[in-house]
Amino acid sequence: MKQFRFHAVASVLLAAAMALTGCSGGGDAAKPSEPGSTPSGSQGGGTKQVTLSMHSWRVEDTEGYAKIIKAFEAENPNIKIDFKPFKATEYNTILNTALQSDSGPDILQLRPYAAGTALAGAGYLEPLDSLPGITNFPKDVLAGATGKDGKVYGVPLSLSTTQFYYNKKIFEQNGLKEPKSWDELIATAKTLKEKGIVPISFGAKEGWLLSLSHGVIAPASLKDGYIDKLMKGESDLKSPEFLKSVQRMQELIPYFPENYVGLELNDMRTLFATEKTAMFINGSFELEGIKKLNPDLQLDIFPMPTDDGKSVITTWVDGSYAVNAKSKHKQEALKFMEFMTTKKFAEMFANELKMISAMPGVPLQDPLLNKMAELSQSSSTPYLMIVHFSEGNPTTKKTLENSLQGMYLNKLTPEQVADEVQKSAATWFAPFKK
Known part of the structure; x- marks a missing residue:
């Protein structure tokens, strides 16, 4: 990456x-x-x-x-x-x-x-x-x-970073370690679910949280050089790589809380801070809020593991x-x-x-x-929708958020999500107009 x-x-x-x-x-x-x-x-x-x-x-x-x-x-x-x-x-x-x-x-x-x-x-x-x-x-x-x-x-x-927060006590009690690949992440989530623990604190009520979560998940499937090709118009947002990133957002659904489509940030933060969930996808800006809710929480983070054996942390100004x-x-x-x-x-x-x-x-x-700051210097990747695709009316970022909400409501397929996002970007992103 x-x-x-x-x-x-x-x-x-x-x-x-x-x-x-x-x-x-x-x-x-x-x-x-x-x-x-x-x-x-x-x-x-x-x-x-x-x-x-x-x-x-x-x-x-x-x-x-x-x-x-x-x-x-x-x-x-x-x-x-x-x-x-x-x-x-x-x-x-x-x-x-x-x-x-x-x-x-x-x-x-x-x-x-x-x-x-x-x-x-x-x-x-x-x-x-x-x-x-x-x-x-x-x-x-x-x-x-x-x-x-x-x-x-x-x-x-x-400089904000976005990554997985996780409860070290829950991980240790269940013999789990930080996942180093997508398959390990899914296996970790399955183990937690089998033991009656909600794996990931997640909510789909607020659209911005969906593009933020996608910003973390997407680098797992975006190959090295993909963003450069995207910026040159040599690839687009209907590419197999981008589609795979949306499919993986869908793949995580079994590991979300019940009624996750109605949960907002306050709900997600509280579920994680009160140790009712094991992981929480969010930004460095959430650290203080989590600690205020539970100063004794045994907390750590891990960057997103990628398909090529690396790991990346999403960042932006x-x-x-x-x-x-x-x-x-x-x-x-x-x-x-x-x-x-x-x-x-x-x-x-x-x-x-x-x-x-x-x-x-x-x-x-x-x-x-x-730790977040050090990773941002050594293993960072841009928050795609803010850094590159925050224009348009509605913005391409907002289009992704609306489309992901549609997917979580079973109204859109991942293919349709990617298609909507590409159509939005094509209205204003010059490299897609060639």
Whole structure:
């Protein structure tokens, strides 16, 4: 399997011409605070405070951001940050509605790659190329928040990985080891099921979890060089390799919980953390949530074993923070952005939120997070649907999610899923139009 190299995909990351993707729901966005009397950018004593609104899709990070924001406010007493997270599946709709009505937050969390930079193309974001500290991030990492115009619009947050979490106690009690091939993974799941243990915590209610899980499973069947051929149009998404990846998503069904089609992330996380399931396919960003639910859980991870005897961990630049171009407190918002480019922020972010910082060289206190970070350097592969196929209307990523939900409802075959995904990509992906 070809290792993920951010520079190898930078050119395709910039082709963002779509609205934010894949989220349902709605609600009222928080209104930015009323304008203060602080002159733009002034930090002197005796001036009134400015309160900046800051929106995120990570409710799980509220406690960690409280500590980070407190550290910023201690150094900038005239600026207060009102951090307001929303449910991930509702965030896009809330944010779009607010931006379109000129009531968006001063600081907003951007979805990665095309989904986020589309907001820059619509004129909603302030360019950050001249922001002090932005050069602390490699160009390949900044590519995840770079618009079609070549300008940077977000301060990158983290490098996310996606893999199998597993319960070491359950594995040891049943004489099981980390699987090193697809056949071993299936054999492990069968053994667990025979002993009355639900093998994999999985739910199909939220579409984004399906493309994420596919991002883990797919590399098992994608041969070395396949992605390069895909990017050149020498292969497509109806290929035997891609079809096999969908078939394997179907092959795992017997090892999911009962009524898995109605389960969402909170259900899946709880099942795994309370030791009712043995494995859990999810991202590095779930580590903190799992540990909060059960600090005593004997937890480990393994990367996806491939058909050629290797193993890979799926990775991507995951999100960034941007400044609303229509913010009434733009200079103060940029001051917070500058703080986010510092090593102090990067270290607090990594260790309070248990995530891999997008800034190189940031030490990680959590050994399991370190393991993920090391694998991301040695054995990584791109999250195919986010890095390469997050455009279209609906996006090809969303098409895969909808089609997989159809498959799990017994309405589509794997062949039909692959066909739908290919048809979606062919509407916008230039190599498929040759």
